Amino acid sequence: MIxxxxxxxxxAAVLVAMTAGPLGCFVLWRRMVFFGDTISHAALLGVAxxxxxxxxxxxxVLLVALAVSVVVLQAGGRFHHTDTVLGVASHSALALGLxxxxxxxxxxxxxxxxxxxxxxxxxxxxxxxIAIGGAVALGLLVWRWKGLLVASVDREMAVAHGFAPRRExxxxxxxxxxxxxxxxxxxxxxxxxxxxxxxxxTARQFSATPERMAVLAAFCGVLSAMLGLFVSFxxxxxxxxxxxxxxxxxxxxAVGGRWAAAQN
Amino acid sequence: MSGETLVRTKGLxxxxxxxxxxxxxxxxxxxxxxxxxxxxNGSGKSSFLKAVVGALVPAGGGIxxxxxxxxxxxxxxxxxxxxxxxxVRRFLTLTRRPAAEExxxxxxRLGIAPVLGQQVAGLSGGQLQRVLLAHALVGKxxxxxLDEAAQGLDQPAVAGFYHLIEELRREMGCAVLMxxxxxxxxxxxxxxxxxxxxxxxxxxxxxxxxEAPEYRQLFGYGTEGALALYRHVHDHKHEEGEVCQHD
Numbered sequence: 001m002i003x004x005x006x007x008x009x010x011x012a013a014v015l016v017a018m019t020a021g022p023l024g025c026f027v028l029w030r031r032m033v034f035f036g037d038t039i040s041h042a043a044l045l046g047v048a049x050x051x052x053x054x055x056x057x058x059x060x061v062l063l064v065a066l067a068v069s070v071v072v073l074q075a076g077g078r079f080h081h082t083d084t085v086l087g088v089a090s091h092s093a094l095a096l097g098l099x100x101x102x103x104x105x106x107x108x109x110x111x112x113x114x115x116x117x118x119x120x121x122x123x124x125x126x127x128x129x130i131a132i133g134g135a136v137a138l139g140l141l142v143w144r145w146k147g148l149l150v151a152s153v154d155r156e157m158a159v160a161h162g163f164a165p166r167r168e169x170x171x172x173x174x175x176x177x178x179x180x181x182x183x184x185x186x187x188x189x190x191x192x193x194x195x196x197x198x199x200x201x202t203a204r205q206f207s208a209t210p211e212r213m214a215v216l217a218a219f220c221g222v223l224s225a226m227l228g229l230f231v232s233f234x235x236x237x238x239x240x241x242x243x244x245x246x247x248x249x250x251x252x253x254a255v256g257g258r259w260a261a262a263q264n
Numbered sequence: 265m266s267g268e269t270l271v272r273t274k275g276l277x278x279x280x281x282x283x284x285x286x287x288x289x290x291x292x293x294x295x296x297x298x299x300x301x302x303x304x305n306g307s308g309k310s311s312f313l314k315a316v317v318g319a320l321v322p323a324g325g326g327i328x329x330x331x332x333x334x335x336x337x338x339x340x341x342x343x344x345x346x347x348x349x350x351x352v353r354r355f356l357t358l359t360r361r362p363a364a365e366e367x368x369x370x371x372x373r374l375g376i377a378p379v380l381g382q383q384v385a386g387l388s389g390g391q392l393q394r395v396l397l398a399h400a401l402v403g404k405x406x407x408x409x410l411d412e413a414a415q416g417l418d419q420p421a422v423a424g425f426y427h428l429i430e431e432l433r434r435e436m437g438c439a440v441l442m443x444x445x446x447x448x449x450x451x452x453x454x455x456x457x458x459x460x461x462x463x464x465x466x467x468x469x470x471x472x473x474x475e476a477p478e479y480r481q482l483f484g485y486g487t488e489g490a491l492a493l494y495r496h497v498h499d500h501k502h503e504e505g506e507v508c509q510h511d
Contacts, residue, residue: 029348150359153342153350160317160337160409161359207349208383 012122012130013229013243016183017195017221019134021203022141022214023175024196024221028204029152030169034083035072036176036193038090042068043180044097044189047114052104058129058181065177068093073173117188117240119229126185133182137175144171149210187240198247199224205254224250267295270330270407270439271316277324278311285311287463288325295406298433298440298453302473303460304482309443312460313411316441336400336438338410341392344385352387352395353380360403367402373432374398390421397428401436408432410442426453 027036043061045068050060068089075085101111113121122130141148150158151165158165176196183192203216227250228243235242269292276289286308293299303309314320315327317337344350350358356367371377374394379387387395393413400408410429414422430453433440457473459465465478473479 029345031345146358152348153344153355153358154337154339156314156317156319156411157337157339157359159319160335163359201347204347204349208351208381209349209354213349 008122008124008127009119010226010229012119012127012186013225013239014222015127015130015134016179016186017199017225017243018218019137019179020183020192020195021199021217021219021221023137023179024198024200025203025210025214025217026141026148026152026172027176027193027196028200029210030172033193033197034086034090035069036196038072038086038093039065039069039173039176039180040184040189040192041090041094041097043184043192044111044114045093045100046097046181047111047184047189048097048100048104052100057185058133061184062177062181064093065180066174069173069177070170073169113188114184115188115190116238117184117186117191119186119239122186130182130186133178137178140171140175140178144168148172187243191240191244194244194247195221195224198244198251202247202251202254205258220247220250268330269294270333271441272328273315273325274328275325276312276315276322276327278308278315278320279323280311280320284323285462286315286460289460289464291458291464293407293439293441295439296433296437297455298430299442299456299458300454301441301443301458301460303443303445303465305445307445307461309445309460310411313409313441313443317409330406333407334403334405336403336405336408338393338396338400338408338413340412340415342384342396346383346385348385350384351380352376352382352384355384355395356399356402358399362402362404366404370398370401373435374401389417393417393425397432401432401438404436405438408438408440410440412443412445414444429453 024036027033042065046061046064047057049055049064050057053060072082072085072089098111112118147158147163147165148168148171150161150163151168155165158168180189180192183195187195199220200213200217202220203213207213207216224247225243227246229239231237231246232239232242272292273289276286276291277284278286285306289312291312301309301312311320315322317335318327318329356371362370371380374397376391376394376398379391379395384392384395396413397410408429414425417425429440429442432438452470454470456467457470458467459473459476459479459482461482465482466473466476468476
C-alpha cells in the first residue's frame with residue numbers, strides 16, 4: 001500500500017503537469033511564453049489580495065489572473081506593442097503582489113510558498129481543486145481544439161473560414177488562468193510557465209502533427225513531475241524547481257538524441 | 265458565369281488605430297467573377313480584404329455577405345513558427361473536412377501529392393502557394409480570396425499561378441477576389457480591376473483601368489510593357505482584342 005501522503009503529492013504533481021503540457025503547446029504555437037509569465041505573476045497579486053480579503057486563495061488567483069489577462073488582451077496592440085504591455089503587466093503584478101504581502105505583514109504569510117510552490121503541503125481539498133481545475137482546462141481545450149488550432153495558424157484565414165479567433169483566444173486565457181490558480185501551490189508562480197513551455201518543447205522533437213505534440217507534451221510533463229518529485233525526495237531539494245530541472249533534462253536529452261540521430 | 269451578388273459593400277470606411285485607411289468604398293462581387301484590387305502599399309487594400317472576410321469591423325458603411333457564403337482564404341504567407349508541427353496533409357483538412365474523393369481531386373489538381381507528408385513550415389514559396397490554395401479550395405468555396413498570393417514567386421511562376429487561378433475559376437465556378445500590388449501580370453486575368461488608394465480611384469475592365477489617368481498617375485507608364493507580356497501569354501487562347509472578356 002502506497003503511503004497516502006506520497007499518493008497525494010504524486011497525484012497533484014502529475015495532474016498539474018498533465019494539464020500544463022497540452023496547454024503549453026498552444027503557448028508555444030501562439031508565441032505566448034511571456035503571457036504565461038504574466039499570468040503567473042498576476043497570480044501572486046491574487047494571493048496577496050485573497051489574504052487581505054479572506055477570499056479563498058484559488059478564487060483570488062483565478063480572478064486576478066483573468067482580470068490581468070483580459071486587460072493585456074485588450075490593451076495589447078492598442079496602446080503599445082503587446083510585448084511592452086505584457087512586460088509592464090508582468091512586473092507590476094509581481095511587484096504589487098510582493099508589496100501588498102509585506103503591507104499585510106502581521107498575517108505572517110510565507111510568500112516563498114507561492115513563489116516556489118510547496119507541494120508537500122497539498123491536502124485532500126487541494127487535490128480535489130487540482131483535479132477539477134485540470135479537468136475544466138483540459139475539457140475546454142478538447143472542446144475548443146479545432147477553433148483554437150485554426151486561430152493559431154492564421155487569424156484572417158480563421159475568420160474567413162467561419163471561426164472566431166478572438167473568442168478562442170479569450171477561452172484559452174481562461175484555461176491558463178484556471179491552471180495557474182490550481183497549480184500555484186504545487187509548482188509556484190515562478191515555475192508554472194516552465195511547466196507550460198518545456199514539456200511542449202520536448203514533445204515537438206517527436207511530433208509531426210499538433211495532436212501528437214499535445215499528447216506527448218502531457219506525457220513529458222508527467223515524466224518530469226515524477227522524476228522531479230523523486231529527486232526532490234531523494235536529495236531534499238525544493239520540489240517545484242526540481243520538477244523544472246527534470247523537464248530541462250528531458251528536453252536536453254530529446255534535443256541531443258535528435259541531433260545525434262541526425263549525424264548518423 | 266456572373267450571377268447573384270456574393271459580397272457587397274456600401275460606403276465602407278475602415279480605420280486602423282484610429283487612422284482612416286479607406287473611405288466610402290462601394291463594391292460588389294458576383295458569382296463566378298474574378299475581381300482584382302490593385303493599389304500601392306498602404307492603399308488600404310489588405311484592410312479591405314480583412315473587412316470582406318469579417319476580420320476587421322467597419323468604422324462606417326456596411327458589408328453584406330450572401331447568407332451561407334463559403335469563403336476560401338489564401339493568406340500571403342503563414343507565420344507558422346517551426347515549433348508548430350503541421351503536415352500538409354493535416355493542414356488541408358484543418359478548417360473543413362471534405363469527402364475523401366473531393367480531397368483527392370484537389371490534391372491531384374494542384375499537384376501537391378509529393379509534399380503531403382512534409383511540414384508546412386518547411387515548404388518552398390511555390391509549394392506553399394499551392395498548398396494554401398488547395399486548403400482554400402477544400403469544401404468548394406463560392407468565393408476564393410487571395411491576399412498578395414503571388415508574392416515571393418518569380419515572374420514566370422506568377423504568370424503561371426494566375427493562369428491556374430483562372431482555370432480553377434472555370435472548373436469550379438467560384439468567384440475570385442484578389443489583392444495585388446504586383447501590376448505586371450495580374451490585370452489581364454481579371455473581369456474587373458479596382459484601383460484603390462484610400463478610396464476607389466478607378467475601376468473597370470483591365471484595359472479601361474490600365475488606360476485610366478488615375479491609374480497612370482498612381483503607377484506610371486512603366487508597367488505597360490510587362491502587362492503586355494502577360495497578355496501575350498494569355499492571348500494565345502483567345503482572339504485578339506478579347507483579353508479576358510469571356511464569361
